[in-house]
Amino acid sequence: MSSVLKLLLEGERLDTAQMAQVLGLSESEIEGELSRLQADEVLLGWRPVLNPERAQEGIVRAVIEVKISPERDGGFDRLAARISRFDSVESCYLMSGAYDLLVFAVGNDLREVASFVSERLASVGGVISTATHFMLRAYKEQGHLLLAPGDGVDKPAVSP
Secondary structure (H helix, E strand, O other), rough: OHHHHHHOOOOOOHHHHHHHHHHHOOOOHHHHHHHHHHOOOOOOOOOOOOOHHHOOOOEEEEEEEEEEEEEEEEEEEHHHHHHHOOOOEEEEEEEEOOOOOOEEEEEOOOHHHHHHHHHHOOOOOOOEEEEEEEOOOOOOEEEEEOOOOOOOOOOOOOOO
């Protein structure tokens, strides 16, 4: 991974002078607002949008549906927090519907993710069942289309 990409992933962003120029505000106003957003835990970090096929070769992503039994006095929150602390877990959401948690996990290969699910996740007390879906290809990430020119075109245009 390039050092620039690594730096971006670790949280680099526009500096306050650049933000002030774009927004037409003073740097002190920008710094104050950023401090407030961080203190209120609205702003938790900075993350670029990556094309996974080009940026992270060898990384396997999975979506895992997890059914859990809510705990007395803790409901789903304590179990969700415990599952969220695993290093393999990128994101974890409480859901309505057929399962309780939606977990996004990563690993270096299929075996690593499968091992995480079977040995670590499924063995957590309160986990009733899991269903793992491996991501094969991303088409859109955080509002950005990842298609190359010509992708997604079913047939050529017809002219009269």
